[in-house]
Amino acid sequence: MTPKTPEPRVCSVARSLEVVGEKWALLAVREVLLGNRRFDEIVRRTGAPRDTMAARLKTLVEAGVMERRQYSEHPARHEYLLTDAGKDLYPVITTLREWGDRYLSGRQGPPSTFEHSCGHTLTTRLVCESCGEPATFANSRRPKPARAGASLEG
Amino acid sequence: MTPKTPEPRVCSVARSLEVVGEKWALLAVREVLLGNRRFDEIVRRTGAPRDTMAARLKTLVEAGVMERRQYSEHPARHEYLLTDAGKDLYPVITTLREWGDRYLSGRQGPPSTFEHSCGHTLTTRLVCESCGEPATFANSRRPKPARAGASLEG
DNA sequence: AAGGTAGGTCCAGATTTCGGACCTACCGAA
DNA sequence: TTCGGTAGGTCCGAAATCTGGACCTACCTT
Structure with a gap:
């Protein structure tokens, strides 16, 4: 009969990757x-071909992740800024x-570190916004899909 | 003279993307x-070519993200499991x-939602492990590179 | 014997990526 | 005036990847 579920899953992960999943996009x-x-x-700091x-960058601008702004007329010069989405x-x-x-770090440890405003070296944890407890795979x-009669899609 | 910094930045983001940045890897x-x-x-739920x-999957197994395990002999059958790294x-x-x-959600809202063990619909926040406050771009x-004499690399 | 399931492989064509050369426009120094 | 450098690209041919579909092996059920 009809397949139980849409073949390729409708999914925000997939949608996100359509925008930022191309090579070099996230490094930009x-x-x-x-x-x-x-x-x-x-170009220089990512190592990507120009x-x-x-x-x-063009697709990222079109997707609303970045904005291309001219910061100098005459020697016409542009810069790329992140939108809120970016x-x-x-x-x-x-x-x-x-x-x-x-x-993936060798014996030398992480190639770079960051500092949180609290003063500590930054390591992060993903937590549930409602209860503040860690959000994990487990x-x-x-x-459960709240089946109410003839809902399409499970 | 010599470039101030290694041309392509040595970076864990780049390293991670070398492993999981290829098309379909994260969807797998x-x-x-x-x-x-x-x-x-x-294959069916991602929509990737077989x-x-x-x-x-072969590269993910080689990279230590997944493990391929035989769960049935005779009709030789395999399954893919996530390692801890996965x-x-x-x-x-x-x-x-x-x-x-x-x-990227249209007017229909997110295509799927999840539930945290606390009972609420899951939305997450990234926080600093040290202080528990949100970790953001801002x-x-x-x-500052703790410059002690002649350190290479800034 | 037919049809289905599972886990692939093989292939040819389409799409992307790669590295390097090249281009335009401007600036400052010699 | 010419040279060299900076900035932001474009253009090109070659190489690597991705794509869809056909095909294959082994087993099981009907």
Whole structure:
């Protein structure tokens, strides 16, 4: 009969990756978060081909993650700024960074560290906004679908 | 002279993306987190080409994110399980999901929700492990490099 | 014997990425 | 005036990846 569930899952993770999942996209965001807004700088510090980065920045701007702003007329110069949506990628980048710190650092330890405003070296934890307790693989689950009659999609 | 900083930044974000940044990699992890461990199921629910997913699972296993285990001899059958490193990608997936929920959901709202063990619908926040306060773009910064004489690298 | 399930592989074509050369415009120094 | 440097790209051909679909093996059930 009809498949029980839409074949490719309708999912915010997939949607997000359509926007920021292309190669170099998140590294571009990382650079701007670190304060580098100029094209050459972004290319240099990510290592991406200029070509690819130009294309990537274009799609990020179109997707509303960054904004391209002219900061100098005459020598026409542009810079890339993060929109609110772009700044909200901070948790994604940070969790990726900490995962790499934990699983991909050699004996030298993490290649870079950050400092929280409280004064400590930053390590983070993901918590439930309602109760403040850690949110983990083990303690979150999908709620039972509140089936009310003929709902499409499970 | 010599460049002030290593050209492509040495960075855990970049390292992480080398492992989980290829197309379909994080969606494969998502599926296993959701409880689908079989190849066909992973292919079906992600929408990836079988070929690509086979290759991706192979690299994830090699990278130590997943483990491929035989759960049936004779009809030789395998399943994919997350290692500890794989389970620790939960925060990455969750922050990506919430970003998509916030910025890419249409008028129908998020395509799926989760429930925390406290009973509430799960929304998360990233906090500093030391002080418990939110960790954001605005309140974390790179510490001053503790320059002691002739340190390479800034 | 037919059909289904599970877990793949193989292939040819389409799409992306890569690195490097090149281009335009401006500035400052010689 | 010419040279060199900076900034922000574009263009190109070659290489690597991704894509969809067909196909394969082994087993089980009907």
